């Protein structure tokens with residue numbers, strides 16, 4: 129491994145109550161998470177000079193407005209913005225925060241995601257029924273009956289299965305492995321053991337996805353503080369260092385018989401690896417954006433960890449589950465842990481690297497790949513994190 | 520509002536107007552005539568910003584399909600299928616699938632796209 133000096137650090141972590149009930153608006157949850165993260169970093173509120181806000185693409189702008197600044201009475205901001213790249217936004221906020229602290233534009237930047245899809249009159253299923261555009265023709269998905277991100281992702285998943293000659297049981301090991309992590313995680317929402325039989329008997333939502341192939345939405349918020357790497361030791365929390373990051377944008381256009389990357393994730397990964405001076409072989413654990421089980425398989429391949437078409441066998445061999453050689457989504461991920469879009473993998477990474485993962489704690493989490501994915505596989509952002517300031 | 524309410528997006532208008540006239544359309548570059556993916560506002564080959572619409576032959580092959588087992592709108596009672604089809608003109612089009620939700624399907628199978636009463640759908644050729 130080449131030597132890499134950390135570019136920035138995550139010095140604070142905070143949650144706004146995670147719940148399947150409506151306990152407060154996204155805006156209130158964001159305030160709660162930010163206050164917790166600032167305190168966790170050992171900072172005073174007036175030391176926060178950057179605020180980057182990530183709102184759910186399904187929530188209206190007023191759900192998480194720039195007025196968070198006034199809510200929090202942050203008088204010293206030198207950078208503030210809403211970042212809008214769907215499921216890749218959370219990782220992007222950390223990237224932009226890192227660049228701000230590297231250049232001195234800001235010293236302590238808070239990145240926050242908050243969402244409240246579950247309301248007294250709205251179930252999680254209804255909240256996520258809005259079509260995801262994949263046709264290029266405005267309004268056409270609805271006219272075809274392609275509702276929800278579930279249908280759009282299922283379409284890519286089915287093409288993947290057929291292309292590699294896999295059947296609809298290929299995703300089972302992803303769901304089972306992540307449930308195994310969740311069973312031992314008190315923060316996870318779905319902790320009841322999931323057997324292969326129960327998985328296969330679970331209701332189809334949109335074939336080839338069964339219910340356990342789909343993320344488990346919650347209301348809640350996650351905030352992190354990004355500070356200069358050199359200042360990371362000053363705070364009370366164990367620092368988590370950022371060594372590389374990247375983005376790549378481009379949707380799943382199908383196979384067309386090509387050998388090239390299927391999405392922009394490959395580009396995001398190559399950029400992150402180059403920045404940190406590492407290769408995919410140096411990755412020792414992953415926190416992968418897994419709104420659907422299939423995305424884990426695709427990400428393992430696109431990020432260069434498995435060869436194309438080989439991720440299903442890799443996961444089926446138990447490599448990503450507890451005890452495996454490449455632990456993935458060690459809190460249960462979005463499937464069994466909780467779905468707070470791009471902040472779920474970042475939260476799981478921070479807990480692991482800070483040694484706060486309880487029964488799921490890895491002896492040596494090493495270099496962790498953290499991914500974000502938005503749209504229908506269109507927007508990708510990746511982070512490389514470690515406990516070590518120097519690799 | 521019905522899911523079949525027409526889109527007000529100006530770029531998509533010729534597609535919907537074609538359907539209303541019983542015609543399936545795809546887009547090409549007005550300058551170099553090459554087929555462009557639905558949604559392209561410029562030509563990926565020659566950078567021209569002029570898009571023209573042409574009638575498609577209605578033949579293609581099946582790239583992927585999904586089967587809805589849960590209903591999301593009254594117009595689409597489950598089970599039903601939606602397909603991704605590559606038209607013989609070389610572009611991909613999402614389409615409602617005409618055929619049983621349990622019928623065996625194969626990637627690459629030849630399909631026909633038909634337009635009836637202003638609605639397009641695909642079925643095995």
Ligand SMILES: [Zn+2]
Pocket residue numbers: 548549550551552553562563564565566567
């Ligand atoms: Zn052209």
